[in-house]
Amino acid sequence: MKPLALAAGLLAALVATPLMAQEAEGWRHAISIDMEPRYEAGFTMFDYVNPDAPKGGTVRLSALGAFDTFNPILPQGQAGSGLGLVYETLMTDSLDETSVSYGLLAEALRVAEDFSAVTFRLNPRARWADGEPVTAEDVLWSFETVTEISPIYGEYYASVDGAEITGEGEITFHFSETGNRELPFIMGQLLVLPKHWWEGTNARGEPRDIGASTLEMPMGSGPYGMSSFDAGRTITYTRDPDYWGAAEPVNVGTANFDEYRIEYFRDTTVMFEAFKADQFDWWTENIARRWATSYDFPAVTDGRVVLEEFENGFNRSGVMWGFVPNQRLEKFQDPNVRAALNYALDFEELNRTLFYEQYQRIDSYFFGTELAAGDGPPEGLELAILEEVRDLVPASVFTERFTNPVGGSEDSLRENLREALRLFGEAGYTLDGNRLVDANGTQFGFEILSYDNVIEPLVLHWANNLGAIGANVTFRVVDTAQYTNLVRSFDYDVIYTRWAQSLSPGNEQRYFWGSSSAEEQGSQNYAGIADPGVDALIDRIVRAPDRETLVAATHALDRVLLAMHNVVPSYTITYARTARWDRFDHPETLPEFAIGFPDIWWWDQEKAAATGGSNR
Numbered sequence: 001m002k003p004l005a006l007a008a009g010l011l012a013a014l015v016a017t018p019l020m021a022q023e024a025e026g027w028r029h030a031i032s033i034d035m036e037p038r039y040e041a042g043f044t045m046f047d048y049v050n051p052d053a054p055k056g057g058t059v060r061l062s063a064l065g066a067f068d069t070f071n072p073i074l075p076q077g078q079a080g081s082g083l084g085l086v087y088e089t090l091m092t093d094s095l096d097e098t099s100v101s102y103g104l105l106a107e108a109l110r111v112a113e114d115f116s117a118v119t120f121r122l123n124p125r126a127r128w129a130d131g132e133p134v135t136a137e138d139v140l141w142s143f144e145t146v147t148e149i150s151p152i153y154g155e156y157y158a159s160v161d162g163a164e165i166t167g168e169g170e171i172t173f174h175f176s177e178t179g180n181r182e183l184p185f186i187m188g189q190l191l192v193l194p195k196h197w198w199e200g201t202n203a204r205g206e207p208r209d210i211g212a213s214t215l216e217m218p219m220g221s222g223p224y225g226m227s228s229f230d231a232g233r234t235i236t237y238t239r240d241p242d243y244w245g246a247a248e249p250v251n252v253g254t255a256n257f258d259e260y261r262i263e264y265f266r267d268t269t270v271m272f273e274a275f276k277a278d279q280f281d282w283w284t285e286n287i288a289r290r291w292a293t294s295y296d297f298p299a300v301t302d303g304r305v306v307l308e309e310f311e312n313g314f315n316r317s318g319v320m321w322g323f324v325p326n327q328r329l330e331k332f333q334d335p336n337v338r339a340a341l342n343y344a345l346d347f348e349e350l351n352r353t354l355f356y357e358q359y360q361r362i363d364s365y366f367f368g369t370e371l372a373a374g375d376g377p378p379e380g381l382e383l384a385i386l387e388e389v390r391d392l393v394p395a396s397v398f399t400e401r402f403t404n405p406v407g408g409s410e411d412s413l414r415e416n417l418r419e420a421l422r423l424f425g426e427a428g429y430t431l432d433g434n435r436l437v438d439a440n441g442t443q444f445g446f447e448i449l450s451y452d453n454v455i456e457p458l459v460l461h462w463a464n465n466l467g468a469i470g471a472n473v474t475f476r477v478v479d480t481a482q483y484t485n486l487v488r489s490f491d492y493d494v495i496y497t498r499w500a501q502s503l504s505p506g507n508e509q510r511y512f513w514g515s516s517s518a519e520e521q522g523s524q525n526y527a528g529i530a531d532p533g534v535d536a537l538i539d540r541i542v543r544a545p546d547r548e549t550l551v552a553a554t555h556a557l558d559r560v561l562l563a564m565h566n567v568v569p570s571y572t573i574t575y576a577r578t579a580r581w582d583r584f585d586h587p588e589t590l591p592e593f594a595i596g597f598p599d600i601w602w603w604d605q606e607k608a609a610a611t612g613g614s615n616r
Contacts, residue, residue, distance in 0.1 A: 027108040027121065031091065031188060032100040033181050033504045034547045039094065039102065039249075048096055048591040049253025049600050055239070057583070057603025058259040058616040060280040062271055065451070065480025066232035066264055069213040072191060075150045075488070075522045077213050078481055080229070081262045085237045086220035090120050090139070091188030092250050095591035095600075098316045099504035101188045102250050105134055105221065111184045115175070118184035122169040127244040128194045128221050136171040140164070141195040143173070149211050152522045155511055159183055179543045182506035194219060221245075223255035235262045253587075256602035259616075266479070268452050278581060278612070282597060285577040287454060288355040295579065304611040306582045311575045316593035318366035318501040322567040323448070323462070325494050327528040328518075331444065332493075335394075338565035340423035343416040344465040345568055348408030354457055359571035361404050365558050366501050368574050371551060373558040375401055381552040385540055386559070392533030394563040402562035404569060413465070421469050436470030445472030446493035451483035455496050458570070488522045496570070497526055505554055509538045513561065527566045534560060583608040 030037040038047075045051055067080040072087060091101035091109070103109070106120035126134035143163050146153045160183075161176040173187050197219050198210045208214070217226040221244065224237040237260040245251050263280050265271035272290070275283045276297050285291045299305040325332035325341065332338060347361045364372035377399055378386055386397060405416045421431070429436050429444055436444045448459050456475065463473035478486070486492055499512055510516055515530040517523035537557040544550035576595065585604040590596055608614045 026110045028110065029108055030100060030102045031109060031111070031185050032097070033185050033506070034550065035097070035100065037100050037102070038097050043249050045249050045252035046094055046096065046591075048587055048589060048596070050587045050602070051253050053253050053256045053587075053600075053602040054605075055256055055602075056258050056605070057608065058261055059257045059282075059584070059598045059601075059603070060261045060263060061282060061598070062275070062280045063262050063264050064268060064271065065266065067235070068215075068232070068481070070216065070218045070226070071210065071212070071214050072218075073146045073150050073153065073193075073210070074213060075152055076485075078484060080235050081264075082224075082226075082235055082237055082260060083218065084222070085224035085260060086218050086222045086226060087191050087193065088221050088245075089189050089191055094250075095594040095596060098593065099185065099502060101185060104245065104248070104250055105139075105192055106188070109184065109188065114178040115180055115183060116178045117172055117174045118187055119166060119170055119172040120188070121167075122171075123245075123248075124169060125244055125248075126221060128197070129219050129225055129240060129242075130194075130197070132194070132196060134192065134194075134221055136165045136169055138195045139171045139190065139192050142193045143190060145193070145210055146191070150522075151520050152511070155517055155520055155523060156186070156507060158510075158516070159507070160187070177543075179545065180506075181544070182504070182542065186507060192221070194221070223251070224260060227259075233264050236260070237262075254599050256600075257598060258603075260598075268454055275579070281581045281583065283579045285579065288358040291358070291577050292356040299581070299611075300579070304582055305579055307577075307579050309575045309577055310590075310595045312590050312593060313576050313595050314368060314574045316503050318364065318369040318371060318503075319362070319498055319572055320365045320367065320501075320567060320569065321362055321496075321498045321572055322569040323494050323496050324526045324567050325446070326490060326492055326526070327566070328490055329493065331446070334427040335565050336423040336427040337429075337444075338568075340420040340427075341466070342565065342568045343405045343420035343423070344469070345405075345462050345570075346407030346413050346416070346465065347404065347571060348406060349413070350458065350461055351571070352408065354461075355571070359573055361571050362569040363402065363404055363562070365499065365561050366505075366554060367572065369501070369503060371501065371503065371505065371554040371558065373401060373555040373562070377401070378556065378559060381548065382555045382559075385537070385553050385556045388540075389533045389536045389560075392531070392536065393560045397556075397559045397563045401559065417465065417469050424469070431470055434470055435472075443470070443472050445474070447474045447476055448494045448496065449483065449486060449492040450475070450477050450496060451480045453477050459496075462568075487526070490519075490521065490526075490528065495526060499524065504550070506542050509541055509557070510535075513566070514538055529561075529564070529566055531564070534564075581613065582611050583613045 029041040063081040067078050069077040070080050072079055072083045088105050090106040092104040093101050105123060105126050107123040108121045110119045122134060140163055147157050159176050161174045163173045166172040175183050198208050201207050202216050223240060223243045225240050227236050227238040229235045239255060239258050295307060325338055327333055351357055351359055366372045407413050407416055424436060429438055459475045466473050512524050513529040513534055515535050517525040518528050518530040540553040544553055583604060584601045586601040
């Protein structure tokens, strides 16, 4: 047994009995929203890791755009990638369960019977990289600071009534509502920052400011420290040999690389060429054409680059991808207009001519999961929940389920565009020659905003079809920083974006489509949805007392969001298309819900020598 695994085993033997005894006193080693944790108190490691994984080597990753700050909580600016290697949270998720967290900076937690509060007890071994202990004061300060500075976090933690230190190494969060089973769970996700460091001075003797951008290398409690960077281009993290949590059960078999290096690129085409040139190690392909036609370069044919498809990362998440009209603008406020836009997107033709039949059309905000509303009208508990908001939601949700228009031929496209024109007519638009105009004679049109040109073929297809019925659609590509700022301030007509969904939806739904986030700059309510029916269904999800109610309420929300035509859905795949330089190894069985790269993978010296990477 290697030293790390031996230390983990000895530690588990020492703490197993006390921890199990504390479970009876109300303290828990783990928390789950709606299932029993797989790992009992005193577990030694997660089943999917290799406790004897060798330590060493460098893993090189890529990022798009640039960075201008290492402050992880600012609502402005572009934070450097990889800061999660430096900072830690109170709890951490396992990769073979859904919505289950185990102690990290906190060794245990206690939840009020009515879910009105949660108390975390810190791990007495937890230390910052400078050797100072992680304290309850750090946690309290982190919570108060992040909710004050960031509107995003302020919304996410809006149901927290207050926090207080309630004992040695203990902090309690009080909630403004009861029965919300997710609140204790999301408090475990709180990022904890070192109060003493942020309130200290930098190398020049200047006081630090948590409310300002900074490129001073950060100090945290995590397994890595930032060792160097080239502003906007490269960040390097080095494994801390004195990391306090190396032997903790949740960390055994992880943090196996001596060094993480993140290379930034301005353009995805350039980025792919850099991967081929061995400038970084891992590539996840997002273009069907490239996956089908562009992997015949020498490193693939001679085996130095491995191509592999993984389903693991898609097993616990649903997704909605699509074009999102900004309903804050008058021209998109009529649902007939938004519905009409969908009739101009001929997915079947695109899938045949551009996508090599690799994709599926998305027809749910929880696509690919049990949370997607079923075919046909609602029934049972889902119907009962919808009846509660009957006067607030589209009537169609009670009689039919949303379906996308089907194309694939000239005749079907012609018929779909006729229906689009009919819907535009319902919204007050008419054809004036070859222009689709409103009552004032103003042509209907919009701009699609993006940060790269990857979606240009899709945009041109959609724009050409809309142009055939008199609409004027343009496409603008800006740099990543400008795009981020424009989206944060909702300064766009239409964007192409996604929402990822877990199997345990909750408070984040307010952040995606709740009225409270519609004007909250930086939120992911990109569409600007502010609807009392949606709000009521979100509350039903958040307060669901059991899994059955959660699923039924989510089905109801999905059905209503689809009927509102907030998004023109695009397409997705349910597996990851990956390419990697063959210098790594991984546990024989990967976790059910994640690929785990690079977290639980490791450097293979023999493979590295064969691919020209043995000098790292």
